[in-house]
Each structure stands twice: as C-alpha cells, then as structure tokens.
Amino acid sequence: MxxxxxxxxxxxxxxxxxxxxxxxxxxxxxxxxxxxxxxxxxxxxxxxxxxxxxxxxxxxxxxxxxxxxxAPHFGGVHEALVKSAKRAIFAILAGAEVNDEELATAITGAEALLNSRPLTYQSADARDLLPLTPNHFLYGHQGQPFVPKGTDIVPHSHRYRWRVVQSLVLQPLVRAKTK
Structure with missing residues (x-):
C-alpha cells in the first residue's frame, strides 16, 4: 500500500x-x-x-x-491483475469505513485471495489434483486465509475493530461459496 x-x-x-x-x-x-x-x-x-x-x-x-x-493496452496481463486486485479490494471493503491499518489488513486479505486463484485449468472431478496457484510458488501450498469466525454477540464491536475487518475479508468468500 x-x-x-x-x-x-x-x-x-x-x-x-x-x-x-x-x-x-x-x-x-x-x-x-x-x-x-x-x-x-x-x-x-x-x-x-x-x-x-x-x-x-x-x-x-x-x-x-x-x-x-x-497505451494501457500494452499492459495486458498485468492490467488484468490490477483490475482483479481492485475488484477484490472493493468486494472486501464494500463501502466500509476503515482506517489505514484496517485498509492494509483488507489489502493483504485481497492479496491472499488473488494468490489462491488457480493458474491452470480446474477440473470438476474431485479425484483430479488441485491446480497450481501463486501460493504454491510463494509458500509451497495453496494457502488459505486465517480468518476465524467472530465470537462477538454484538456485531462491529468498537472494542475489537480487528473483527470488523475480519468480517469484511470473509464476506466475499461467503458470497462466492453461496453462488
């Protein structure tokens, strides 16, 4: 950032x-x-x-x-990745008001999301191997976000702002699973 x-x-x-x-x-x-x-x-x-x-x-x-x-069209592939990063960040924030530290956390959530996307064809057959992702090259595994479910009874507690960001990062993942 x-x-x-x-x-x-x-x-x-x-x-x-x-x-x-x-x-x-x-x-x-x-x-x-x-x-x-x-x-x-x-x-x-x-x-x-x-x-x-x-x-x-x-x-x-x-x-x-x-x-x-x-000539922005000369940037082809990396411009498409910039577009994907912007979409991921907008999906996470979705109009939320965050400070700089929370924004940085949301951006790393978008980074984790983008780096876990498949680089190769993904088969619908459960017996096939998992496709390669950027995380395989960065960390040696597919990676998954460490975002535990919140335990607050009252949503968006001001005492625990990190949980607000956690719920923002989880929202696009939950929406994607329900589609």
Whole structure:
C-alpha cells in the first residue's frame, strides 16, 4: 500500500515489497511520474557506487521497462491483475469505513485471495489434483486465509475493530461459496 503517489511513496512501497518477496529481475510499468522518478533514482544510486560495489550491485540490477505513453493496452496481463486486485479490494471493503491499518489488513486479505486463484485449468472431478496457484510458488501450498469466525454477540464491536475487518475479508468468500 502506497501512502502517496509521488516517488517517495512508491519507493517506500517498492522497498516493502522487495523486503517481503525479493528483488525482481524486471519491472514493467506505465509512464507514471512516480515510476519514472523511481527508475531514475535507482540509476543515480547505481552510478554513485564505485568499483567492486557497483559490479556486485549490477548483478542484482532491475531492468525497468515502460509501456508506451497513452497505451494501457500494452499492459495486458498485468492490467488484468490490477483490475482483479481492485475488484477484490472493493468486494472486501464494500463501502466500509476503515482506517489505514484496517485498509492494509483488507489489502493483504485481497492479496491472499488473488494468490489462491488457480493458474491452470480446474477440473470438476474431485479425484483430479488441485491446480497450481501463486501460493504454491510463494509458500509451497495453496494457502488459505486465517480468518476465524467472530465470537462477538454484538456485531462491529468498537472494542475489537480487528473483527470488523475480519468480517469484511470473509464476506466475499461467503458470497462466492453461496453462488
């Protein structure tokens, strides 16, 4: 989650992502000023290094590719994933009022949902193997959200706001099972 759309906001979000998932080999993005600024900032950092340090850092360099200006259709697959992420977040929040911490929790719920989607054909035959998901590559298993059922008698207790977010994350999963 980026707190702003400037270079600093993106760089902080990018560093959080690389701390969790590792440094990517390639980044493909549109020509947003925050992305172009971040790519330029990384180039400046690499030029500032000297000798052996620069050679070692170059091995971990990121190839940054930009889509042509005014051509969002060039982003095909990753634009479809952005669309899926937005839909998952909107389905979880569904107009709820949340603070930044609760929003971050809802976003990780959407991440878990997207990373558990099948990457291959899913057979209707129960005897067939489970299809691969992104979680298989990230964690070695399909993954499932840890969202225990709430025990509050009064829904949306202000004392336990985490349970409000928990119920928000559960709602799309419950709706999907009832369809």
């Amino acid at each position: 980026a707190t702003s759309l400037d270079v600093d906001g993106f760089m902080n979000a990018f560093l959080r992502m690389t701390n969790r998932r590792g440094v990517p080999i390639q980044v493909v993005s549109d020509n947003g000023t925050n992305f172009v600024g971040a790519a330029n900032e990384m180039k400046k950092l690499l030029k500032a290094m000297e000798g052996d340090v620069q050679r070692r850092a170059a091995d971990k360099g990121i190839k940054w590719s930009f889509n042509p200006p005014a």
